[in-house]
Amino acid sequence: MRSAMPLSDEISAATPGMIALRRDIHANPEIEFRERRTAAIIAERLTAAGLTVEEGVGRTGVVGSLQGGLDGPTLMIRADIDALPMAEQTGLQFASAVDAMHACGHDSHIAIALTAAELLARRRSDLHGRVIFAFQPAEENNVGAQAMADDGFFDRYPADRVIALHISAGEPTGAVTASSGPTMAGKDTFRLTITGSGGHGAMPHLSVDPVVIAAHVVTALQTLVSRETPPNEMAVVTIGEIHAGTAGNIIPATAVMSGAIRWNSKETQKTLLDGLIRTAKGVARAMRADAEYEWLSGTPPCVNDEEVTDWMKGVAAGVVGADRVSAMEPKTASDDMSLFLSAMPGCYFGLGAAIESKPEAHAHHSPTFDIDEAAFPVGVELFMKAALDYLGP
Ligand SMILES: [Zn+2]
Ligand SMILES: [Zn+2]
Incomplete structure (x- = not known):
């Protein structure tokens, strides 16, 4: 069916339905790999629009293929679909009533990408090539894109370019931010286990206290960024979790810490990983204990392709005006859009959606x-x- 309406009228006509869909998804958030209702809605809508749909890609991902009427390249559009495990306090009419919340705006990513798929499907006979819509689960812990990759997604759906947007609650509505090169950090998460020997809190000399050693390790790790990484390189070391002990008068046998490093270059990744292991083991050994290091997960940095980014900025200038397209500040957060950007040239850009009157709404994950x-x-x-x-x- 060829649409006779101008594009802007078609989008206006679809907007109330898109907002209703976002509110429905928002009221029914699902966290990583539990996006079953969400995925079912996406699959049903894509199928109804005439796309070829594959469900269960990377457990709860959904892929829709829109084959144009003419030959040409393949564009991939990726949207992440998971919510966060936290209670909502917005007071919105469509607020989540369960212990999960779309506090990163992935509900809007679903509504926007699904609406674009439906409207593009009406123009399929004019398209020279194919559009693949990849609805990715489990972005928040950066594990969903890998699950899709493990499922053979990137082999089954080769594309020439990939684009995706992240809504930004802190940028003015309609402002687009995009930059080529690294825009979001690479990340490795890890666990450190300090093993000493437990005993009575009154006789510390008869024990090897892992609590004191863990405290020294955390402090010593601060020098990896301040003394071992070039000052102009992005690097973060965070220990976000320490667990040890059961009572104030007992020296426990072990202390367990977990954390993450963030980086933009392979050299910095190596500096931080090598330094982390050497420092933890060295400090522990100096204090008569052992430190065991376990790598838990990792994701590469998001690196936007220069050519695709310049093209996307041109497209955005045509939509919102050149004065509302600006550079994206490199972020120390991570996003597994990086796997898509590693598999093919692409651009991950930001779209502003700040509610000016609600400063408390501007922080993602709040x-x-x-x-x-x-x-x-x-x-x-x-x-x-x-x-x-x-x-x-
Ligand atoms: Zn997030
Ligand atoms: Zn997000």
């Missing part, structure tokens, strides 16, 4: 997080214009 729905039709237009341009005549 219980009062909220976004301006007026940004959604802009997101749809960005995806559609990108697809129509790349797969145009």
Whole structure:
């Protein structure tokens, strides 16, 4: 079916439905690999729009393929779909009533990408090539893209370019941010176990106290960034968890810590990982204990391709005006969009959606997080214009 309406009218007509969909997803959030209701809705809508749909990709991911009427390249559009395990405190009518919340805006990513898929499907006969819509689960712990990769997703769905947006509650509505090169950090998560020997809190000389040693290790690790990494290199070492002991008068036998390092270059990753192991083991040995290091998970940095990013910025300038397209500040947070960007050239860009009157809504992962729905039709237009341009005549 060829649509006779101009694109902007089609998007306006679809906007109330898109907002209703976002609110429904928001009211029914699902965390990593439990996105069953969410995935079912996505699959049903993509199927109804005439896309070829595969469910259960990387456990709860959904992939929709839109084959155009003419030959050409393949564009991939990726959206993450998971919520966070936290209680919502927005007071919104459509707030979550369960212990999960769309506090990062992935509900908007679903609504925007799904609406773009539905509207592009009406124009499929004009498309030179194919659009693949990849709805990825479990982004928050950076494990969903790997699950899709393990499922053979990148082999089964080769594409020439990938684009994705992340809504930004802290940027003005409709502002687009994009930069080539590294935009989000690589990350490795790890666990350190300090093993001493337990005993009575009154006789510390008869024990090897892992609590004191863990404290020294945490302090010593601070020098990896301040003394071993070049000052102009992005590097973060965080110990976010320490567990030891059961009572104030007992010296425990072990202390367990977990944390993450963040980096943009392989050299810094190696400096931090080598330093982490050497420092933890060295400090523990000096104090008569052992330190065991376990690598838990990792994700590479998000690196935007220069050519695709320049193209996407041009598309965005046409949609929101060149004055509202600016550089994206490199972030120390991580996102497993990095696996898509490692598999093919692409651009991960930001779309502003700040509610100016609600500063408490501006922080992602906060219980009062909220976004301006007026940004959604802009997101749809960005995806559609990108697809129509790349797969145009
Ligand atoms: Zn997040
Ligand atoms: Zn997010």
